[in-house]
Amino acid sequence: MNLDQCRPGRFIVLEGMDGSGKSTQHAILAERLRDRGLRVHDTHEPTSGPIGSLIRQMLNGRIQANHETIAALFAADRIDHLLNSHDGILAKINGGMTVLSDRYYFSSYAYHAASVGLDWLIQANSLSARLLRPDITIFIDVSAEMCCKRLQQRHRRPELYENLEALKAIRAKYLFAFDQLKGREAFEIIDGAGGVEGVTEQIWIIVSRLFGWDHD
Numbered sequence: 001m002n003l004d005q006c007r008p009g010r011f012i013v014l015e016g017m018d019g020s021g022k023s024t025q026h027a028i029l030a031e032r033l034r035d036r037g038l039r040v041h042d043t044h045e046p047t048s049g050p051i052g053s054l055i056r057q058m059l060n061g062r063i064q065a066n067h068e069t070i071a072a073l074f075a076a077d078r079i080d081h082l083l084n085s086h087d088g089i090l091a092k093i094n095g096g097m098t099v100l101s102d103r104y105y106f107s108s109y110a111y112h113a114a115s116v117g118l119d120w121l122i123q124a125n126s127l128s129a130r131l132l133r134p135d136i137t138i139f140i141d142v143s144a145e146m147c148c149k150r151l152q153q154r155h156r157r158p159e160l161y162e163n164l165e166a167l168k169a170i171r172a173k174y175l176f177a178f179d180q181l182k183g184r185e186a187f188e189i190i191d192g193a194g195g196v197e198g199v200t201e202q203i204w205i206i207v208s209r210l211f212g213w214d215h216d
């Protein structure tokens with residue numbers, strides 16, 4: 001048994017591109033886990049803490065910053081996400097809660113590999129990986145074209161990475177990172193192109209397996 005399996009709580013991460021339906025699935029999964037009687041802490045990156053707020057302003061163009069700076073800030077935001085004394089997720093896990101996070105370090109591997117390279121990102125996030133490796137990362141895979149179409153329906157100003165060209169590159173980087181980290185990280189890639197219910201079902205099968213429940 002490795003050390004991670006000795007932790008009192010489980011850590012589940014949902015990954016996917018902007019427009020992949022990840023936030024919808026996050027909300028559904030959190031509710032289903034609560035219905036099962038689990039104490040669930042649901043959270044996201046960038047965080048709503050001080051570093052996350054700074055990043056948000058960079059993503060929406062209020063503050064100008066280069067990609068390298070943003071990549072480094074995400075790594076710092078993640079450490080704060082784990083360790084801060086207000087709502088740090090490590091303490092929640094150690095207190096027996098199930099933590100469900102909308103994004104974690106695979107987002108960095110996908111969104112910033114083009115500017116700083118995957119090796120640097122793995123190194124910059126190695127403290128987070130050492131502190132808390134997800135029990136499972138579930139990647140909701142949707143084509144860049146479909147994500148873009150869904151984003152256009154939101155009728156708000158696109159953020160930094162919300163355009164077709166960027167999303168195509170990001171999807172390729174996600175898949176490359178999963179391939180590179182096979183055997184080191186626990187992950188599942190699911191087809192996110194179907195309707196909401198189909199995706200929910202695929203996620204539930206994976207999560208039920210994690211908890212050792214009969215799939216219902």
Ligand code: TYD
Pocket residue numbers: 017018019023045046059074102103104105107108109111112159161162
């Ligand atoms: P998203 O998760 O879609 O949240 P929201 O719907 O609230 O905007 O957006 C977060 C953005 O941050 C998204 O474009 C991906 C980006 N991001 C990175 O570039 N690097 C990271 O390490 C993380 C966690 C997110």
